[in-house]
Amino acid sequence: MVRAKIVALLRSRSRLLVVVALAVFLVAITLQGTSGKEVLSERENAVIVSLARNEELHALLESIQSLEDRFNNKFHYDWIFLNEKPFSEDFINETTAMVSGKTQYGLIPLEHWSFPDYIDTEKAKKRFTELENVYKYGGQESYRHMCRFNSGFFYKHELLKPYKYYWRVEPGVKFYCDINYDVFKFMRENNKAYGFTVALFENPKTIPSLWLAVRDFLSINGLPTENFMEFLSSNKGTDYNTCHFWSNFEIADLDIWRSEFYENFFNFLDRTGGFFYERWGDAPVHTIGAALQLSADKFHFFEDIGYSHPPITACTNNDVLRKKNKCSCNPMFDFNPNYYVSCMEHFMEVSRMEYPEGWGHFVLPTLGGEPETPMIESQTESLKYLQKLFEQKKSGTIKIDGVIEDPGFQEELQKFEAELKEKAEKEKKEKKEEAERKKAEKEEAEKAKKAERENDERERAKAEAEAAEKKKDEAQ
């Protein structure tokens, strides 16, 4: 009797337990479905960051839409917007409406976006004029403030202080594949510090003395034991090969830039004035600054993130991956395996990374091929120049590593530019000669035809006359 009661009680208790567990489960599911809270509680300490101007609002909305659709609508990471001028109400409202996480808007302090007192502003402005037509943004002051800010200050902004990881997103970029996992979690769990999608050679004309400054810095401070110098130089740091990660895309650990090493490094570079007198990009500065203090395994190539920042696209050649992630990019335009200014194979070689599945499967019709988006003139010129260096490097006639200190660099450059001009003129002349030759041939053919026709006429007239003569003779 007692036993039966106990069994009944246990049964009703276990039923009750089942009911309670079911209710908890249903509530949890509902909460997750309606507010995304469960996902939120698992988020990393990370943020998406965009530096932008008010007038770039619509190009930026395209970037946001793309990243939200492919990634952030699943994770709802916060988004920080930075500007050296106050953001307009329109900018704030429209971006807030599109971001699924919290948005924050920061004003950049004047000292992070102006000439420091040790810069000779007259000299700098003279350099801008001289460099105006030498390379893209050569004449622009604001571009230099931007590069300097991205190199040494963005991570010091108040709004970024609470975070550990960031994803840098620019206006006018596109994400082509679904990203179904938390990239920040991936970074933490795999002990990665710097994630990228594109690696390429820099236009050496923009950084003539950067490596000299780096070497000076290293001679005073020493090279940290953990480093990835092999990526930057093939002769243990004597020369810089100009390889760098394209920093308009970065998923990285802010602690790289917060380190004492980087603080000293940036300050040293900044003192030389190279951000203004030359046009040092934040991409080579970040790459060098990171590679001097992190080992190869801290860098991660996000081959699964289809990405484009005109004129370059990264699109995996792995068919399975592309289909799995519903990528909409054209793998033929994948920059990394196909373009002569790509430095990805070098990265893979020195980081002992295996080539990704399908690497270089889609080949462009010619080396370098046509970019997906037409490039502006100066970019095309820079790329042509780099192609020349690349080809010479391949054939062993020039040491690209030595380009920074090469005293013949300017001469080489002028020679190349003269060659380009000569080639264009030769092509023009050949085209003209070809057209003239074709015209002459046509005239000749017409003349011959005419002569033939006249000859035929004469023959016919002669035959007719003869026939008439014969007829006359027969009649007589």
Ligand SMILES: Nc1nc2c(ncn2[C@@H]2O[C@H](COP(=O)(O)OP(=O)(O)OP(=O)(O)O)[C@@H](O)[C@H]2O)c(=O)[nH]1
């Ligand atoms: N607030 C602000 N942002 C800027 C300024 N100049 C550039 N930026 C931002 O800085 C980042 C890099 O500038 P970009 O003009 O894209 O430079 P780039 O990527 O080297 O070259 P393109 O994209 O080809 O123009 C982008 O996020 C821009 O929106 C500026 O004067 N003020």
Ligand SMILES: [Mg+2]
């Ligand atoms: Mg850009």
